Amino acid sequence: MKKAIFLDRDGVLNEVLSSRVKFVNHPNDLYLLEGAAEAVAELSKAGYDIFVVTNQGGVGLGFLKExxxxxxxxxxxxxxxxxxxxIKEVVYCPHKPKAGCQCRKPNAGLLLDLAQRHDIALTESVMVGDHERDIEAGKKAGCKTVFIGDEETAADRKAPSLHAAVPAILELLETV
Incomplete structure (x- = not known):
């Protein structure tokens, strides 16, 4: 079984609710956060599979077509x-926020599905997110967790950006 890195999308890789973009509804609305691409490159070069795991309730609400x-x-x-x-694969929950599905974070359905399909050892993997729901999903799946931001968190590690989190992510992967 392999170790993997799971990244939330909005707020970890790209801007959302910023001066340039409210929501990402078109490819030209996608603005990567400073250092995000470089961070993914560093993690890729370290030899880990990287997956993006994102809630996209706008699909279920009718604001965004799949x-x-x-x-x-x-x-x-x-x-x-x-x-x-x-990025090996991007998976998303398209359901409305209150739909009660198992794939919407803080549930772990997306992570569990990826683990089964890609032979991933979840207890040896890391979930990175900027909301506590991301951290909760990672913990439910058995992953180590890294929080992006400065709020209080139940995550194993915390950093101000994905780029700043690279050493912590690699440390967590190397110690399991």
């Missing part, structure tokens, strides 16, 4: 690849 969401994710993968990073 066809557009796939275009956004294809663009994200391309932009990261241009900087030397490799």
């Amino acid at each position: 066809k557009n969401l796939r275009k956004i994710h294809d663009h994200l993968i391309k932009v990261i690849k241009e900087q030397g990073g490799l």
Whole structure:
């Protein structure tokens, strides 16, 4: 079984609710956060599979078509690849926020599905997110966790950005 890194999308890799973009509804709304592409490149070069795990309730609410969401994710993968990073797969929960599904974080369904399909050892993997729901999903799946931001958190580690979190992520992966 392999170790993997799971990244939330909005607020970890790209801007959301910023001066430039409220929500990412088109590929041209996707602005990577400073150092995010470089961080993914560093983690890729360390030899770990990287997955993006994101809630996309706008699909269920009718604000975003899945066809557009796939275009956004294809663009994200391309932009990261241009900087030397490799995202193996992007998975998302398309359901409304109160739908009660098992895939919407803080539930662990997306992580459990990826683990089964890609032979991932969840207890030896890391979930990175900027909301406590991301951390909760990671913990439910058995992962180590890294919180991006400065709020209080139940995560194993905390950093102000994904780029700043790279040493902590690698340390957690090397100690399990």
